[in-house]
Amino acid sequence: MALSSVLLQMLLYFSAFYFLFYFLSSLGLIIYKCQVLSYPDDNLVLDLGLLFLLAVLEVLRVYWGMRGNLQESEGYVGASLISTVATVLLAVYFTVWQSYVLRADLIISSILLCVYGVTGVFGLITLARFTSLWIVSVRNT
Numbered sequence: 001m002a003l004s005s006v007l008l009q010m011l012l013y014f015s016a017f018y019f020l021f022y023f024l025s026s027l028g029l030i031i032y033k034c035q036v037l038s039y040p041d042d043n044l045v046l047d048l049g050l051l052f053l054l055a056v057l058e059v060l061r062v063y064w065g066m067r068g069n070l071q072e073s074e075g076y077v078g079a080s081l082i083s084t085v086a087t088v089l090l091a092v093y094f095t096v097w098q099s100y101v102l103r104a105d106l107i108i109s110s111i112l113l114c115v116y117g118v119t120g121v122f123g124l125i126t127l128a129r130f131t132s133l134w135i136v137s138v139r140n141t
């Protein structure tokens with residue numbers, strides 16, 4: 001019985017491409033803000049460090065989500081959902097708390113948060129399907 005979700009797989013694939021756009025745009029906006037605004041050096045290091053941390057977590061989130069979905073593994077899908085929480089927190093940082101928030105930051109971060117929300121919901125649904133099959137199979141043995 002195939003329980004993997006085609007929609008979750010498509011969302012993870014789309015989110016990987018959107019994140020590449022988000023990362024390059026955010027990096028470009030940080031460079032722009034450094035040139036135009038008086039960006040404090042400590043905040044620059046913090047913002048760049050968190051952007052690269054977000055990139056690493058995003059790669060893990062997408063990898064674990066795709067692998068867990070295809071292998072129908074509760075562990076990988078669960079790890080992907082946990083890393084989704086971390087990436088959401090970092091995306092909220094870039095939406096609200098970074099040194100300078102431009103309108104472009106708000107737009108691209110809001111889209112990213114929506115993508116995370118939809119992917120998270122379908123990840124939870126898929127995890128529930130995997131877990132319910134496991135519970136049924138344990139009861140039948």
